[in-house]
Amino acid sequence: MQSAPFRRRSFRIVATSAAALLVLSLAGCTPTPEPPDQPSPTTQAPSATAPASSPPSATESEPPAGAVRIAAVGDMNGPKTSKRSSPSGRNGAAITQLVQDDEIDAFLGLGDFQYDTAYCADYVKYWTKLWGGTMPKLYWVSAPN
Numbered sequence: 001m002q003s004a005p006f007r008r009r010s011f012r013i014v015a016t017s018a019a020a021l022l023v024l025s026l027a028g029c030t031p032t033p034e035p036p037d038q039p040s041p042t043t044q045a046p047s048a049t050a051p052a053s054s055p056p057s058a059t060e061s062e063p064p065a066g067a068v069r070i071a072a073v074g075d076m077n078g079p080k081t082s083k084r085s086s087p088s089g090r091n092g093a094a095i096t097q098l099v100q101d102d103e104i105d106a107f108l109g110l111g112d113f114q115y116d117t118a119y120c121a122d123y124v125k126y127w128t129k130l131w132g133g134t135m136p137k138l139y140w141v142s143a144p145n
């Protein structure tokens with residue numbers, strides 16, 4: 001068993017790291033606003049003679065160098081939810097795929113992971129079945145809901 005000061009220090013390190021990841025992700029995701037007197041490119045009406053636009057190239061869809069990619073989900077698994085076809089199951093599978101393909105740097109679990117009562121057996125029986133694949137990049141962000 002670890003001493004109380006060591007556990008508190010470990011918790012502070014994890015909490016600080018999660019907060020830093022969240023701040024970095026928000027700072028990197030905010031586009032520069034358009035001046036109010038100029039319409040943004042997404043609000044301009046298409047020209048009648050304009051050619052059809054092509055899909056974005058691979059370089060346009062890749063994040064900029066040094067970007068932090070984070071997925072986050074709160075209240076992720078309903079009581080006794082274990083069906084892979086459920087909304088929770090589909091979300092868990094999608095984020096697990098992002099983890100396996102190394103397309104995200106971190107996965108933030110926000111608030112509750114499993115309802116009604118958080119027993120270890122329920123996590124093993126229900127949550128782990130659908131969300132266990134996210135654990136290599138999982139950071140639990142505990143907060144009052």
